[in-house]
Amino acid sequence: MHRVLLICAVLCSAACPLAxxxxxxxxPASVTAGDDVTIPTxxxxxxTFYLVGPGVSRKSEVSLGEEIRLQGQELWNAGxxxxxxxxxxxxxxxxxVTAAKPASFAFLVHPSRVxxxxxxxxxxxxxxxDQFRNLVLTPVTVSFQLTAGNKPLFSxxxxxxxxAAWFRTASGKSAGLLQVVASLDDLSAKRAVQQVASDPxxxxxxxxxxxxxxxxxxxxxxxxxxxxxxxxxxxxFSATEANGKSTVDAPIKQGIAxxxxxxxxxxVVSVASxxxxxxxxxxxxxP
Amino acid sequence: xxxxxxxxxxxxxxxxxxxxxxxxxxxxxSAHGADSxxxxxxxxxxxxxxxxxxxxERGILRDYRFAWTSIAQAxxxxxxxxxxxxxxxxxxxxxxxTVLSQQRSGFTRQYLNQNHRLEAVFYAPEGDVMExxxxxxxELRITDGGKIIHDxxxxxxxxxxxxxxxxxxxxxxxQAVPQS
Numbered sequence: 001m002h003r004v005l006l007i008c009a010v011l012c013s014a015a016c017p018l019a020x021x022x023x024x025x026x027x028p029a030s031v032t033a034g035d036d037v038t039i040p041t042x043x044x045x046x047x048t049f050y051l052v053g054p055g056v057s058r059k060s061e062v063s064l065g066e067e068i069r070l071q072g073q074e075l076w077n078a079g080x081x082x083x084x085x086x087x088x089x090x091x092x093x094x095x096x097v098t099a100a101k102p103a104s105f106a107f108l109v110h111p112s113r114v115x116x117x118x119x120x121x122x123x124x125x126x127x128x129x130d131q132f133r134n135l136v137l138t139p140v141t142v143s144f145q146l147t148a149g150n151k152p153l154f155s156x157x158x159x160x161x162x163x164a165a166w167f168r169t170a171s172g173k174s175a176g177l178l179q180v181v182a183s184l185d186d187l188s189a190k191r192a193v194q195q196v197a198s199d200p201x202x203x204x205x206x207x208x209x210x211x212x213x214x215x216x217x218x219x220x221x222x223x224x225x226x227x228x229x230x231x232x233x234x235x236x237f238s239a240t241e242a243n244g245k246s247t248v249d250a251p252i253k254q255g256i257a258x259x260x261x262x263x264x265x266x267x268v269v270s271v272a273s274x275x276x277x278x279x280x281x282x283x284x285x286x287p
Numbered sequence: 288x289x290x291x292x293x294x295x296x297x298x299x300x301x302x303x304x305x306x307x308x309x310x311x312x313x314x315x316x317s318a319h320g321a322d323s324x325x326x327x328x329x330x331x332x333x334x335x336x337x338x339x340x341x342x343x344e345r346g347i348l349r350d351y352r353f354a355w356t357s358i359a360q361a362x363x364x365x366x367x368x369x370x371x372x373x374x375x376x377x378x379x380x381x382x383x384x385t386v387l388s389q390q391r392s393g394f395t396r397q398y399l400n401q402n403h404r405l406e407a408v409f410y411a412p413e414g415d416v417m418e419x420x421x422x423x424x425x426e427l428r429i430t431d432g433g434k435i436i437h438d439x440x441x442x443x444x445x446x447x448x449x450x451x452x453x454x455x456x457x458x459x460x461x462q463a464v465p466q467s
């Protein structure tokens with residue numbers, strides 16, 4: 001009977017080969033990325049060592065009773081690492097590698113081009129990373145500064161939460177380059193946002209009859225803050241005469257939009273850009 | 288004596304049946320684990336400063352599930368092909384490094400019976416990056432030369448950075464962290 005029990009026990013242990021695995025190695029609880037680590041072992045003879053972590057899958061032979069040395073370059077990536085030492089049975093241990101101190105930023109700023117005078121129009125997000133490109137989750141204070149020309153526009157210090165710091169603010173009053181800087185200790189990252197004029201304001205046209213119709217043009221187009229509306233902005237001219245209506249879209253060039261409209265009778269010309277309407281111009285019939 | 292003999296026979300048959308049953312159960316569970324889909328639940332209530340739109344939520348669920356299916360395949364088959372599409376930047380580089388070093392070492396990892404509870408904690412104002420926290424449960428099995436050397440049910444916490452690509456959300460950072 002004992003022999004039968006012994007055979008069954010052997011069969012059972014063959015069917016459950018992991019029953020003897022649940023022993024722990026003495027591994028450090030936490031390691032900073034890039035640091036060397038030593039793991040002591042006990043016993044004698046040879047064993048197979050496995051290191052299973054992010055970016056690393058190492059298998060090597062080790063001598064029990066000696067320390068296992070993990071090079072810092074094997075531990076660059078933050079995350080969980082599993083250590084296995086297998087001889088007759090496998091002993092296991094896990095530890096975490098955490099990010100080192102911040103060494104760079106991922107800094108996203110939007111948009112790249114923004115109309116002036118818009119609320120909540122400019123935003124930025126900063127993620128600090130260590131020298132091994134691990135996300136630094138320990139809270140740090142990031143300073144955001146926005147300057148237009150030499151004038152400070154916005155400044156805020158933000159503590160990272162879950163590794164992220166962000167801001168959102170209004171665009172400035174003047175067209176031109178907006179410098180956006182995120183800094184942390186001696187680290188900084190710069191981005192630029194082009195501030196452009198907002199919608200045209202006080203759109204006015206002048207015109208005259210020419211042999212082939214009517215020539216109309218805007219006065220220099222500005223927004224309400226006096227910024228020149230950028231070239232390429234479309235201005236729509238509409239000419240209405242007794243026998244119909246025609247429409248011409250013209251881009252602003254050097255601050256002025258111009259169009260020739262074929263019209264022989266008395267004509268009323270109106271102008272619009274986006275949702276902004278301008279004045280109406282009445283031009284008499286061709287003599 | 289007869290009673291003892293009968294008892295021994297009963298015990299022998301019982302033990303052997305138990306062994307066979309255990310082996311069969313192990314095989315069935317293993318096969319089920321390899322084939323079962325990755326389960327992902329997403330909670331976006333805490334996302335700020337931008338709220339997560341329902342279409343985005345569906346995209347994140349779909350693409351995060353695909354990403355973990357890809358990781359499981361890549362690590363089980365030691366294949367780099369599976370990593371195409373779901374990852375970018377550092378995450379892709381680290382996962383490729385993992386597979387390449389597994390190829391050199393000759394062992395494989397399996398992530399079985401995956402269940403991910405995903406929580407969006409940060410969604411950038413312009414919607415160009417999202418940070419998620421994942422509490423993942425799975426069976427981690429490490430096999431070397433056809434022999435299982437480690438098999439453990441683990442609960443892991445991941446910090447995940449995802450960004451929108453041309454037609455999907457991709458993982459740019461996947462970093463395991465200790466439970467806080």
